[in-house]
Structures are given as C-alpha cells and as structure tokens.
Amino acid sequence: MISIRRFWWLLQAEFRLTRGLLVFHFIGIMMPLIDFLLLSQLAPPVTFTMYTATDGSPQAARLVTAMAALRADGVPDGPFYIDPQPLPAGAQLGSSIQDLVEMQAQEDRLLVTHRYANIDSNLVKNYRNRLTGAALDVWEEELGARAVTLELEPRYAIEPSFTRYFTMGLLVMAVFVSSVFIGAPLVAKDFEDGTILEARLSPVSPALILAARLVRVMLTSLVAVGLAAGLAGLYLGVWPSDGWRFAGLMVLYTVITASFGLTVGLLVRKILPAFLIGLVTTLVLWLVGGGFALPVILGPALQVVSRFAPTTYMMQLLFPLYYPGTTSTPEALGIVVGCAVGSFGLLIVIYRAVVLRPR
Amino acid sequence: MPAITITHLTKRYGKIAAVDDLSFGVEPGEIFGLLGPNGSGKTTAVNLINGLLRRDAGAVDVLGHDPQTDSRAVRSLLGVVPQETNLYTDLSARDNMVHHAALYCQDLRAARQRMEELLELMSLRDRAGDPVRTYSGGMRRRLALARALLHDPPAILFDEPTQGVDVQGTHALWDHIRALRDEGKTILVTTNVMNEADVLCDRVLILDRGRRIALDTPDALKAQIEWDTVTLQTATPLADPAALFIPLGVDEVSVEPDNVYRLRVHDAGRVLGDVVSAAAVQTEVVSVQMQRPTLDDVFLSLTGRALRE
Numbered sequence: 001m002i003s004i005r006r007f008w009w010l011l012q013a014e015f016r017l018t019r020g021l022l023v024f025h026f027i028g029i030m031m032p033l034i035d036f037l038l039l040s041q042l043a044p045p046v047t048f049t050m051y052t053a054t055d056g057s058p059q060a061a062r063l064v065t066a067m068a069a070l071r072a073d074g075v076p077d078g079p080f081y082i083d084p085q086p087l088p089a090g091a092q093l094g095s096s097i098q099d100l101v102e103m104q105a106q107e108d109r110l111l112v113t114h115r116y117a118n119i120d121s122n123l124v125k126n127y128r129n130r131l132t133g134a135a136l137d138v139w140e141e142e143l144g145a146r147a148v149t150l151e152l153e154p155r156y157a158i159e160p161s162f163t164r165y166f167t168m169g170l171l172v173m174a175v176f177v178s179s180v181f182i183g184a185p186l187v188a189k190d191f192e193d194g195t196i197l198e199a200r201l202s203p204v205s206p207a208l209i210l211a212a213r214l215v216r217v218m219l220t221s222l223v224a225v226g227l228a229a230g231l232a233g234l235y236l237g238v239w240p241s242d243g244w245r246f247a248g249l250m251v252l253y254t255v256i257t258a259s260f261g262l263t264v265g266l267l268v269r270k271i272l273p274a275f276l277i278g279l280v281t282t283l284v285l286w287l288v289g290g291g292f293a294l295p296v297i298l299g300p301a302l303q304v305v306s307r308f309a310p311t312t313y314m315m316q317l318l319f320p321l322y323y324p325g326t327t328s329t330p331e332a333l334g335i336v337v338g339c340a341v342g343s344f345g346l347l348i349v350i351y352r353a354v355v356l357r358p359r
Numbered sequence: 360m361p362a363i364t365i366t367h368l369t370k371r372y373g374k375i376a377a378v379d380d381l382s383f384g385v386e387p388g389e390i391f392g393l394l395g396p397n398g399s400g401k402t403t404a405v406n407l408i409n410g411l412l413r414r415d416a417g418a419v420d421v422l423g424h425d426p427q428t429d430s431r432a433v434r435s436l437l438g439v440v441p442q443e444t445n446l447y448t449d450l451s452a453r454d455n456m457v458h459h460a461a462l463y464c465q466d467l468r469a470a471r472q473r474m475e476e477l478l479e480l481m482s483l484r485d486r487a488g489d490p491v492r493t494y495s496g497g498m499r500r501r502l503a504l505a506r507a508l509l510h511d512p513p514a515i516l517f518d519e520p521t522q523g524v525d526v527q528g529t530h531a532l533w534d535h536i537r538a539l540r541d542e543g544k545t546i547l548v549t550t551n552v553m554n555e556a557d558v559l560c561d562r563v564l565i566l567d568r569g570r571r572i573a574l575d576t577p578d579a580l581k582a583q584i585e586w587d588t589v590t591l592q593t594a595t596p597l598a599d600p601a602a603l604f605i606p607l608g609v610d611e612v613s614v615e616p617d618n619v620y621r622l623r624v625h626d627a628g629r630v631l632g633d634v635v636s637a638a639a640v641q642t643e644v645v646s647v648q649m650q651r652p653t654l655d656d657v658f659l660s661l662t663g664r665a666l667r668e
Binding site for chain 1: 409410411412413426430431432434435437439445447448449450454457458460461462467512530661
C-alpha cells in the first residue's frame with residue numbers, strides 16, 4: 001500500500017519534471033507523425049486516380065467498370081487499385097492532371113490512349129500496368145477457353161501489400177524513436193545538471209523510482225504511436241484488425257523501448273550523444289528486425305542478427321492485425337514478454353551500477 | 360555518544376590519499392565544521408559519510424548505521440545540502456519540494472504541510488510558484504536547505520553552504536543553521552571560509568591534504584596562537600622597518616606592497632602606541648589595524664601556508 005502511494009507520488013513528480021523537457025516531449029510525440037508523413041511520400045499510394053475521357057460506347061463503359069473493380073495484390077479483399085474519374089469539364093492534361101485515359105470505340109476494337117504529362121517513367125509504367133490489368137480482366141471474360149490465366153506465386157509465405165507493411169514497420173519505429181528521444185535525454189539531463197544526486201541519495205527503492213520514470217516515457221510513447229496509428233488509418237486507410245490487441249502489444253513493446261531509452265541515457269550521460277546513439281541503434285534494430293522489409297530478404301548473417309532484435313518479434317505479432325488470416329507464433333509473444341521483463345531488469349542493474357554504487 | 364563517528368577513515372585515488380586516517384565524532388546538537396583549503400578532502404569526507412563514496416579503510420557510523428552496508432537507513436537519516444544546489448531550475452520551488460518528498464519522505468501527507476512551513480521559514484513562499492532559474496544564489500541555497508529538511512532528518516551535511524551567496528544571504532543561512540542546531544539536529548559543515556567556521560561552528564576540524572591537523576572549538580584553536588597582527592600603512596616607505604620595530608617588542612616584520620607593514624607581536628595592545636609613534640617620526644601613518652589571531656593564522660602556524668594558498 002505504501003509502495004503504491006509512493007509510486008503515485010513518484011509518477012506525479014515525474015510528470016512535473018516534464019516541464020523541464022517540454023520541447024523534447026513535444027518533438028518526441030510529433031516526430032513519428034512527421035516521419036510518417038515524410039516516409040509515406042516515398043511509398044506509392046494504394047489507389048491511383050485515373051481520369052478518363054470516353055466516347056460513351058458500351059466497350060468503354062466495360063473497361064471503366066473493370067478499372068474500378070481491379071484490386072491490389074490480385075486478391076478479392078485487396079485495396080482498390082484504380083479510382084476512375086471522368087475528366088472534369090474544362091480540365092486539360094498537364095495542369096493538375098498528369099495522366100488521362102482516352103477511350104474511343106472503333107469497328108473491331110476499343111482504342112485506349114494513355115496520355116501522360118509525368119516525366120517519371122516508373123510512375124508512368126505503374127499507371128500502364130494497372131490499366132493493362134483492367135484490360136486483361138475484360139479480355140479474359142471474352143476469350144473463354146482460349147483465355148490464359150496468369151497466377152502469381154509469392155516466393156515468401158506472405159506477400160504483403162507494402163503500404164500495410166510500411167505502416168506496421170513505421171509504427172514499430174515510432175514507438176522506439178519516441179522512447180529514445182524522450183527517455184535518453186531525460187536521464188542524461190539529470191547527469192548534466194547534477195540533479196541525479198537527488199536519486200543517488202534517496203532511500204527509496206530504485207525499482208520504484210525507475211518504474212515511475214518508465215511509465216512516464218511509456219505513456220508519452222503510447223501517445224506518439226496512437227497518433228501515428230490514427231494518421232495511418234486516416235491517411236492510408238490501414239487500421240489494425242483488433243484495436244485492443246494492438247494496444248496491449250504496444251504497451252508491452254513500450255516497456256522494452258522505454259527501458260532501452262533510459263538505459264542509453266544512463267550509459268552515455270550526455271543529452272546529445274545519448275540521443276544520437278539511441279537513434280542510430282533504433283534504426284539498426286528496426287532495419288535488422290524487419291521494420292522496412294521482411295527479414296527473409298536479408299543476408300544469412302543479418303537474418304541471424306535479426307533473431308536477437310525484439311523488433312523482429314514485434315513485427316511478427318503485428319502481422320495478424322494487419323494481414324487477417326495470418327498468424328503469429330506463441331514463441332514471438334513469449335520472447336517479447338521476456339524482452340520486456342529482461343530489459344527492465346537490466347535497466348535496474350545498470351542503474352544500480354551507474355547511479356547507486358559507491359565509487 | 361556521537362551522532363556521527365569517523366574512525367581512521369581513508370580514501371585513496373591511486374597514490375593520492377584524499378582522506379588520510381581521519382578520525383572525529385560529531386555530537387548530537389552541535390555544529391561541527393570541516394575547515395580546509397580547496398582539495399583538502401572535505402567533500403570527499405562528506406561523500407564517505409553519506410555513502411556516495413566507498414572507503415578504502417576505517418569506519419563510519421551515522422546514528423548507528425554504516426553507510427556502506429546499510430545505505431538506505433543512512434540516507435533516510437541524513438539531509439544533504441551539496442556544494443552545487445542541484446535543483447530542477449525549470450521547476451518551481453514547490454515542484455522541487457514535491458519531487459524531493461516523493462524520493463525521501465515517509466509520511467507523504469505530512470510532507471505537504473511541512474513543505475509549506477519550510478517555504479515560509481526560508482522566506483520563499485511568495486516566490487514558491489516561480490521557476491527556480493529566476494532565483495538568486497541565496498534563494499537557491501535556502502531552497503536547497505528547505506528541501507534537505509523536508510524529511511526531517513536528525514543529521515544534516517552542508518557542503519560549503521554559503522558559496523556564491525551574498526553577505527545578507529550568508530547571515531540568513533547561518534541563522535537557519537543555528538536554529539537547526541538549537542532544535543537538536545546534528546550538523547556537519549564543510550567550509551574554506553575561516554570566518555564561517557569561526558562564527559558558525561561549535562567545533563572545527565582543520566583538514567590539510569586529507570589529514571586532520573587540529574580539532575577544537577574556534578576559541579581554543581585561536582588561543583594556541585600567541586601573537587597578534589598589527590597592519591600599518593604609511594604614506595612613504597620606512598627606512599629599515601625591522602630595526603625600527605623589533606626593539607619595541609615586535610617579533611617579526613614583513614613588508615608588503617603599497618607601504619604596508621605586517622607586524623607579528625605577542626601583545627599588540629601593549630606596543631601599538633610605540634609602533635605608531637616610531638613610524639610617525641619618519642612619515643605620515645595612513646592607517647593602523649590590530650587583529651587578534653584567526654583560524655587562518657592557526658592554519659598558517661600548523662602548515663606554514665595560508666588557508667587560501
């Protein structure tokens with residue numbers, strides 16, 4: 001009972017200290033959002049708007065219908081690939097419209113002309129591939145026995161839509177970056193200002209002091225990832241299938257990331273170096289742990305390394321939430337729980353060695 | 360029985376002994392001073408008492424507990440006002456106190472009330488909501504003291520409490536420290552200011568290079584010095600000042616810049632008139648000052664160096 005009251009006091013005291021690092025907290029919360037917006041510009045949007053100008057013929061109408069029905073990844077529940085829109089009255093190619101699909105029925109065929117003002121050839125090819133995909137669907141209906149069905153067989157067990165994968169990876173990174181950005185400077189500032197002496201001379205259990213500090217960093221990181229997840233949902237339409245499970249996993253994961261951020265601060269003891277070292281380590285763990293692409297595409301040596309990164313297992317646990325129908329292993333959950341307990345335990349050990357041990 | 364007992368305490372950094380075979384006891388309800396120049400081992404001794412440093416030899420007992428083996432008990436019994444005030448400068452005085460209460464106080468409910476009393480006592484209540492970065496040096500020291508008293512420790516360690524504080528603030532702090540002594544608290548003060556040790560402390564231990572060179576009340580220490588100092592300034596240089604003053608009963612004459620002569624004499628009151636008259640024969644006497652022995656003189660007589668060297 002005394003410990004609970006003490007913890008509550010410590011937590012209140014921790015949040016009062018936030019006033020001394022308001023800028024760090026603000027950036028720590030907002031940075032994942034900014035990262036998200038910047039990085040999302042690198043990922044192609046799921047749905048392309050294609051402006052169409054048709055002659056009103058039934059053939060043109062069929063193709064427009066096929067364009068609207070085309071799904072990403074060739075799967076029935078994939079996101080729509082094309083959003084066909086009639087060319088607005090008075091609009092011209094080259095102003096706000098970079099691509100235009102013109103359809104003209106002829107005697108023996110439908111002539112489709114893809115006019116484009118883009119100079120990015122990859123983007124143009126991407127448009128054309130999608131348009132071809134819609135045309136293939138039309139042909140297949142007519143060819144009957146003469147049709148050729150092209151099937152995709154993914155090399156990997158999961159062929160993810162990169163937008164979903166990107167969202168998942170970015171959320172995992174958001175938690176880590178936020179925890180390091182706030183946690184590491186928090187402790188390092190105490191060393192720089194000499195205020196660590198208050199904790200060094202305190203008779204209160206270090207586990208309790210650290211738990212309060214950990215919760216403060218965790219809550220801030222959870223706010224950051226909550227905002228980033230909301231943005232992903234609103235901006236990309238990618239939501240986790242089970243919000244409660246997602247929240248639970250994130251709470252578990254923030255124990256690891258917050259412990260990591262505080263540990264970096266304890267070991268480095270200078271605000272800027274602590275932040276930079278924490279950030280680089282975060283990026284490495286994120287890449288090795290499959291935050292950007294599946295670890296299976298990494299070389300054999302990096303695949304071994306990835307087994308030691310908690311990010312790897314967190315990504316595995318998030319898969320079923322972003323790719324319904326897939327499953328994660330109980331081992332992954334066990335490892336993440338183990339990492340959470342272990343990282344907090346390690347934090348206490350390092351705190352005792354760095355802060356409390358008489359020299 | 361002393362509240363704090365130090366026995367043959369030694370702390371080495373490589374070949375250098377920061378504290379060397381130091382022994383003393385601080386009685387309950389006294390202000391005990393550790394006086395010495397910078398680097399004499401005062402802060403090291405304090406940090407050995409509060410458990411921040413590990414001793415190489417000897418023993419420390421704080422109210423029945425060893426800081427090395429029973430650190431939590433010692434920390435709950437000690438209040439520490441460090442050399443650097445280590446306050447959260449972006450926070451208000453009240454927030455600093457709340458933070459301290461969470462880390463130290465047993466009765467958290469009572470801490471709130473005591474906090475307000477201490478802020479009032481230290482004349483900080485009007486500014487208690489302002490960020491500490493807007494405080495003067497003296498206000499910060501008073502806040503550090505209030506914070507250290509929040510958990511009502513029976514023993515308090517002050518490491519150079521008036522460093523960087525103006526004269527008015529220094530006297531206010533001394534008054535607070537004396538009031539604590541009168542409440543029965545055990546107080547250990549480190550200082551390199553002889554006047555502070557002289558005026559504030561009940562007993563003073565003089566430290567030099569980690570070793571104890573004297574321990575007694577300030578008056579008893581000064582009584583060991585059998586001479587006074589007369590400082591004389593003249594308008595023009597005196598011809599052969601030693602030949603002029605020594606026949607009058609002066610033991611030693613030292614000449615300093617700006618026609619200043621420092622005379623060491625057994626009983627200044629007896630020879631002062633003769634000294635001034637003798638000097639006035641040669642030139643105009645600008646000023647004359649007689650000084651009884653100080654702790655600086657004690658340090659000088661014991662080490663051959665002045666306290667500030």
